[in-house]
Amino acid sequence: MFVQLTDWFPVILSIKVALLAVTAVLITGLPLARLLARLEFPGKDMVEALLTLPMVLPPSVIGYGLLMLIGKNGLLGQTLSELGLSIIFTWWAAVLASTVVAFPLMYQSAKGAFQSVNINFEQAARTLGASEVKIFFTVTLPLAWPGILAGLVLSFARALGEFGATLMVAGNIPGQTQTIPLAIYFAVESGKEGTARTLVAIITVFSFLVIYWVNRWAKQKKYNLR
Template sequence: MMQDFWSPVFLSIKVSVMAVIFTAICGTLAGKWMSGKSFKGKIALETILMIPLVLPPTVVGLMLIVVFGSQSFIGKMFGAFQQSVMFTWWAAVISSIVVAFPLMFQSARQAFLSVDRDITNAARVDGAGEWKVFWMVEIPLAIRQLASGVVLSFTRGFGEFGATLMFAGNIPGKTQTVPVAIYVAYETGDMQKLWLWVAVSIIISFFFLWMSSRLK
């Protein structure tokens, strides 16, 4: 019983960690790029990057199936190697990335917009290149907001349900994350496991949200 209980917890943590690594890197770079650019269509692009945050999770799941399904270009590429993304734990990672990315992107964009331009311009005058300014000046000044974005992204990825259920499925020990396990436990009437998973989710979410508030 304990193995059945902890398996979704460990899988959710593994999925969230993998997802947050991607979102932290790509979200930070995207936020930096968008904070320093002004071009036609910028608002439209920002809307596209943010839209997974407001879309119903089932819509996100459906779009992932369309992109990675067996009939898609990407799906056929994996099919050539007798592989499939769907119904694997990587599908759960991708689902978490898609729904968590907007939070990291928004946090990063706001963080870099808040950096004092006089400081970065002074670094450039002293001879620092753009990458050196980015790593040595902007990142340290924005680190608290970036860390807050990472924490929120992790929490969002940990709680992802709809897209994960549609795209990754419910395979115990393979793709069954905590939110999916809670849903199945409710449907089957396993109230003991249900409330234990609920308790674990609340504890983990509380801890990370507390960390996020401490970083502000």
């Protein structure tokens, strides 16, 4: 039994949510990773513990925390309600949940990548008069790129498979907030084994192709740099 045309919605939504989440963690995680990879200050360990906390917390705890933030009575939710806006139980809530759970993977990978860059290369560029921005984009980023790419792939996979937190803040609304993990779970629960198997096959093949393409691209990139 193949999925019907309407059953493709979870696939499209999951990819859209994952791409937006990866974009968000790249924009936020990369600068933080670069800053904290070199900077030392009192309380740094506590800051890093907070940044990576979603990696070890149960998804239900993350979901509850997001409910307290963006729910109707939440800190941000009340402000949005006064403006006539609402994130809760929309697909934007799914993006937020996926971003939160994927962020630590991007941050940890990027931080490790930046720390692996030999600081002497950056110092040499400074002595030649290069600006910090130019040093970052021409020296630091190319050298750290393999680790950053690994973080992007891990973040995308985590965002694509997010279930618990998404269910709590976005719900399972067919045609609106139902992502692939939610569609698979509720298809099995309702006895639609054919739909569940097809969705599992789709997400497995898609994830395999993404990882395969990234690995091939990274290998080609490494070869070209030799």
